[in-house]
Amino acid sequence: MTQRVSIVIGGASGIGLATVRRLHADGETVVIADRNEEGARKYAAELGAEALPVEVTDEASVSALITTVSERHGGIDTVVDCAGISRPGALTDLAAEDWRATVDVCLTGAFLVVKHAAPALRPGGSIVLIASLNATQPGVAMGAYCAAKAGVAMLTEVAALELGPRGIRVNAISPGFVPTPLTEGAALVPGLVEDFVANTPLGRAGSPEDIAAAVAFVASPAAGWMTGSNIALDGGAHTQRYPDVLQHIAALAEG
Ligand SMILES: NC(=O)c1ccc[n+]([C@@H]2O[C@H](COP(=O)([O-])OP(=O)(O)OC[C@H]3O[C@@H](n4cnc5c(N)ncnc54)[C@H](O)[C@@H]3O)[C@@H](O)[C@H]2O)c1
Known part of the structure; x- marks a missing residue:
């Protein structure tokens, strides 16, 4: 059997790093690709990856x-x-620069990955995009992120439609709240994570490993008939509502 080769972009932290570890443990050759070169090199050295x-x-x-x-x-x-990045702010306050940066990394980046990865994939190969619970569930002060991630969900469908005839599968995973460096700021707002968990039927935040397990399945031949799917992976949080970060910050200011 040919050795499976995977690239994890954004693989030097959080969900990406857990995915790197998971695919590596599954015996794949894994390339950690990140703009954080030092982090990528550090974890590659640790795992004997690239x-x-x-x-x-x-x-x-x-x-x-x-x-x-x-x-x-x-x-x-x-x-x-x-x-991925997130630049929170109410729409009436958000700098256009923050909007553009979020859309550029989260959505345009995903487009560029699809555009250049698809022609290079072996038959049966697949692309996995990380969308978000916020692709379908709005959050106050998260307009740029929500809009970009909704774009990723639709990009996934169009890519699946166009690339299916070439035998390439494209799917998205939509995590709920997962403690990582990306969500460190949110986790500092008192009550915010508790609010998320209270609105999560399974009663806890996710772990990077929860997401990595789903990525590994979606990318594997076991998911050979799955394409154009956006998998909610959020402890059931999509059935309820997203915490209002501005309300929590206001409560903090009131003491
Ligand atoms: N953590 C969550 O709660 C959560 C929930 C839903 C979706 N997501 C999504 O999951 C993905 C991973 O998030 P995470 O929580 O692991 O974040 P993270 O900050 O821990 O990791 C993101 C990684 O992406 C890299 N990166 C950022 N911008 C880049 C760019 N322009 N080019 C190359 N690399 C870049 C960073 O260097 C970092 O290593 C993101 O798309 C995020 O939006 C996260």
């Missing part, structure tokens, strides 16, 4: 990553895009 730099908003950078891995390993089976 690290490459990538800036997901830069088309030449994404293209170079895919070409390098393809040439080095003779093919790619899976590309997972975990690169």
